[in-house]
Amino acid sequence: MEILELNNISKSFGAIKALDNVTLSLRSGEVLGLMGDNGAGKSTLIKIIAGNFKQSSGTINFEKQKVEFSKPMEARDKGIEVVYQDLALCDNLTAASNIFLTREIKRNFGLIKIINFSEMFKRAKNIFKDLKSETLPDEEVKMMSGGQRQAVAIGRTKLSKAKVVLLDEPTAAISVRQVAEVLELIKQLKNQGIAVVIISHRMPDVFAVSDRIAVLRRGQLVANKLAKESSPEEVTALITGAIEKA
Amino acid sequence: MTEQTLEKNKKKIKISNLHEIGLLIALILVLLLFSFTTENFFTQRNFTSILRSASYVGLIAFPMTFVLITREIDISVGPSVAWSGLFFVILIKWYDFSYFSSAAIVILWGILLGYFIGIARTKLFIPTFITTLALWSALRGYSLFVTEGRPIAISNKDFRYLFGGDILGLPTVTWIMLGAFLVFWFASKYTVTGTNFYAVGGNPKAARNIGINVDRVKILALVGTSLFSAIVGILFVARVSSGNANLADGMEFDVIAAVVVGGTALGGAVGTMTGTLLGCVFIAMISNGLIHWGIDPDLNKVVKGIIIFLAVVINSNVTFKSNSGGPKED
Numbered sequence: 281m282e283i284l285e286l287n288n289i290s291k292s293f294g295a296i297k298a299l300d301n302v303t304l305s306l307r308s309g310e311v312l313g314l315m316g317d318n319g320a321g322k323s324t325l326i327k328i329i330a331g332n333f334k335q336s337s338g339t340i341n342f343e344k345q346k347v348e349f350s351k352p353m354e355a356r357d358k359g360i361e362v363v364y365q366d367l368a369l370c371d372n373l374t375a376a377s378n379i380f381l382t383r384e385i386k387r388n389f390g391l392i393k394i395i396n397f398s399e400m401f402k403r404a405k406n407i408f409k410d411l412k413s414e415t416l417p418d419e420e421v422k423m424m425s426g427g428q429r430q431a432v433a434i435g436r437t438k439l440s441k442a443k444v445v446l447l448d449e450p451t452a453a454i455s456v457r458q459v460a461e462v463l464e465l466i467k468q469l470k471n472q473g474i475a476v477v478i479i480s481h482r483m484p485d486v487f488a489v490s491d492r493i494a495v496l497r498r499g500q501l502v503a504n505k506l507a508k509e510s511s512p513e514e515v516t517a518l519i520t521g522a523i524e525k526a
Numbered sequence: 527m528t529e530q531t532l533e534k535n536k537k538k539i540k541i542s543n544l545h546e547i548g549l550l551i552a553l554i555l556v557l558l559l560f561s562f563t564t565e566n567f568f569t570q571r572n573f574t575s576i577l578r579s580a581s582y583v584g585l586i587a588f589p590m591t592f593v594l595i596t597r598e599i600d601i602s603v604g605p606s607v608a609w610s611g612l613f614f615v616i617l618i619k620w621y622d623f624s625y626f627s628s629a630a631i632v633i634l635w636g637i638l639l640g641y642f643i644g645i646a647r648t649k650l651f652i653p654t655f656i657t658t659l660a661l662w663s664a665l666r667g668y669s670l671f672v673t674e675g676r677p678i679a680i681s682n683k684d685f686r687y688l689f690g691g692d693i694l695g696l697p698t699v700t701w702i703m704l705g706a707f708l709v710f711w712f713a714s715k716y717t718v719t720g721t722n723f724y725a726v727g728g729n730p731k732a733a734r735n736i737g738i739n740v741d742r743v744k745i746l747a748l749v750g751t752s753l754f755s756a757i758v759g760i761l762f763v764a765r766v767s768s769g770n771a772n773l774a775d776g777m778e779f780d781v782i783a784a785v786v787v788g789g790t791a792l793g794g795a796v797g798t799m800t801g802t803l804l805g806c807v808f809i810a811m812i813s814n815g816l817i818h819w820g821i822d823p824d825l826n827k828v829v830k831g832i833i834i835f836l837a838v839v840i841n842s843n844v845t846f847k848s849n850s851g852g853p854k855e856d
């Protein structure tokens with residue numbers, strides 16, 4: 281089933297046309313690799329889906345319904361979760377506090393609501409176990425490696441019943457072993473029927489997990505095809521413009 | 527507790543704890559130093575006096591800790607205290623309000639003032655330093671203007687004994703301060719509101735993205751300092767039985783010094799209520815000890831200036847390096 285449909289999406293920032301008439305759809309349980317050079321418009325597209333930006337023109341359908349998100353909360357309520365390129369973690373909080381931020385588990389004592397840290401730590405621990413990540417729930421994020429930070433950021437999406445997970449550069453700046461972990465997680469999300477969009481500059485990572493590859497070049501969608509019918513060479517050529525369209 | 531968690535706890539002496547332990551040691555050293563070098567320092571009477579001044583500062587320093595954590599600052603607290611006390615006395619003396627309703631009005635004033643600073647910051651994007659600097663000047667100036675610099679006395683023994691005196695051997699203000707400490711300590715550690723202050727200070731952009739109402743969190747923090755300045759203004763009146771435009775001179779300095787000495791980073795994100803409490807006692811003890819040494823009050827200010835400078839240097843070496851690498855605000 282098509283869970284998300286983008287119809288003729290354009291976005292301008294003043295004179296810059298970041299997205300130009302992009303039409304793209306996404307199915308449940310599908311992993312879409314979104315590729316393109318720096319400034320091609322990948323992050324902009326994700327931010328429009330997630331309700332950070334409003335498109336200049338075009339429409340978005342979610343589960344066949346037309347949607348207009350004016351803030352990220354509204355997209356999240358529908359089941360669209362983003363892991364941002366800059367991760368959006370609070371370094372001064374623990375892993376568990378980050379995962380549960382705005383969704384803290386509380387115990388009620390009359391009018392007073394106390395954060396239930398032990399329950400949050402327990403659940404965060406399980407999330408990290410699922411991710412096969414050795415991240416400690418009660419450790420502050422600032423002490424963590426890139427891979428652990430990624431696990432925390434992805435852990436946030438596991439908390440809600442996300443239907444679409446958007447990952448912006450999840451494998452940048454982490455070790456090889458941790459890349460494997462993150463890719464493993466993406467496969468798990470897919471197996472649970474979640475639609476995943478992964479933005480990456482790393483060709484092998486994208487081909488390892490993606491069912492379909494879409495390429496943006498200067499705001500235009502120049503390719504949207506099954507991964508097995510394409511190749512890293514072709515995608516590279518599409519990104520640089522050596523091949524005009526595919 | 528299992529062996530595993532025990533071991534983990536042992537490993538985990540946090541940086542914030544390190545700072546608090548260091549401060550506690552410094553506090554004890556200063557205590558010993560003054561005790562052995564002066565005659566009247568190590569007396570119950572003097573400790574009460576230290577506690578009393580630490581308590582007035584503490585009542586504002588706790589909310590100030592949240593303000594600094596959210597990357598804001600409120601430097602208007604001294605004049606705000608003076609004006610609040612004066613306003614309280616004026617309502618009673620000039621307009622025949624009861625003590626109770628005067629207090630209620632002054633407290634409401636405090637809340638509105640904080641709200642104004644917060645709105646100026648979040649909706650008009652005026653840095654809190656600028657707004658509170660303007661208020662610092664305006665509130666003191668207006669207080670001097672309406673009173674022509676003269677104190678306005680009130681005489682109410684019950685009010686003075688209850689709020690300006692002692693209960694069970696400790697100053698009333700100390701009891702109130704300890705109560706406030708518990709509330710702020712608890713809020714900072716165990717509530718969503720407290721967590722949000724840290725989240726907003728840690729990464730404002732992320733906090734906003736995740737769905738925290740960053741503006742509301744900042745406004746709440748700023749309402750805190752103004753509200754408690756109003757409360758301290760009333761408590762000062764109870765102590766000295768008058769409103770006085772010159773009261774709480776330089777108090778903003780003591781408050782911010784206590785918070786920073788207590789380990790809160792001026793850049794936000796980092797700080798604890800326990801540290802602030804220790805910082806308040808530390809600052810009060812130094813001021814008091816220097817007086818016992820017979821050092822000129824003006825030089826006293828020089829020493830305090832050096833202390834806050836050193837505290838920031840130590841602070842930025844102990845905490846900043848690992849802490850404040852967080853993203854800048856949007």
Ligand SMILES: Nc1ncnc2c1ncn2[C@@H]1O[C@H](COP(=O)(O)OP(=O)(O)OP(=O)(O)O)[C@@H](O)[C@H]1O
Pocket residue numbers: 293296297298316317318319320321322323324325365
């Ligand atoms: N908030 C903004 N204001 C103005 N221009 C913007 C904004 N966000 C993005 N742009 C511009 O839009 C274009 C697309 O940027 P975008 O961040 O979507 O690229 P990207 O494909 O994610 O690049 P990268 O691989 O470097 O992350 C760029 O020219 C960028 O400068």
Ligand SMILES: [Mg+2]
Pocket residue numbers: 322323324365448
């Ligand atoms: Mg990007």
